[in-house]
Amino acid sequence: MNRLLLDTHALLWSLTEPARLSPTVRKAVSERRTQLFVSAASAWELSTKHRLGKLPQADGLIHGYAEHLDRAVISELPITSRHALLAGSLDWTHRDPFDRMIAAQSMIESMSLVTADVTFGGLAGVRVLW
Numbered sequence: 524m525n526r527l528l529l530d531t532h533a534l535l536w537s538l539t540e541p542a543r544l545s546p547t548v549r550k551a552v553s554e555r556r557t558q559l560f561v562s563a564a565s566a567w568e569l570s571t572k573h574r575l576g577k578l579p580q581a582d583g584l585i586h587g588y589a590e591h592l593d594r595a596v597i598s599e600l601p602i603t604s605r606h607a608l609l610a611g612s613l614d615w616t617h618r619d620p621f622d623r624m625i626a627a628q629s630m631i632e633s634m635s636l637v638t639a640d641v642t643f644g645g646l647a648g649v650r651v652l653w
Contacts, residue, residue, distance in 0.1 A: 525557045527652065528600065528629050530638035531565040531621065538584060538591055545653050548637055559597040560634060564624040566599075600628055617642050 529537065536543040537552065544552070551557055570585055572578040584591060592599060602624060610620070610627035617623065622642065626649050629636040635650040636643055643649050 525551065525554065526632070526634045527551060527557060527559055527637050528625065528632065528634040529559060529561045529565070529597065530625055530636060530640060530643075531561075531568045532639065533637040534561045534565055534597070535569070535578075535581070535584070537597075538595060539580075545639070548653060551637075551652060559595070560600045560632075561592065561597050562600050562625045562628050563602050564621045564628075568621040600632065602628070606631055613646070615646055617646075 533544065533548070541549065552559060566585075566588055569578060569581055569588075573581045573585055606624060606627050609631060610623040613623055613627065615623065615626070622640070625636065626643060626646055628634070629650070630648045635652040637652050639653050643651050
């Protein structure tokens with residue numbers, strides 16, 4: 524079973540603009556044996572960016588978040604103290620709290636991270652799929 528953790532933009536694109544996903548990712552997410560996950564941090568990030576006006580088009584996604592995940596067969600990955608402790612202690616210059624949490628979850632849960640964000644590529648212990 525292939526387990527993939529979607530970065531926030533990968534979740535957003537998979538739900539609203541799947542053509543923006545790479546061909547490799549589109550193939551991986553369509554395979555029957557692939558389990559898709561999204562961090563609870565992504566819900567936090569989406570709602571924060573929506574509130575700040577950076578994602579005005581995300582209103583429908585935020586208000587129907589659980590239903591969108593169910594329809595797309597994406598499981599939510601809760602944040603545990605183990606995830607939080609690693610995210611806070613990562614020796615990584617990247618300061619974005621959402622990215623730090625998603626990276627820590629990818630490491631602890633041994634999931635490949637689906638992301639186009641090149642900043643994750645330099646972090647030891649994170650396997651990036653794009």
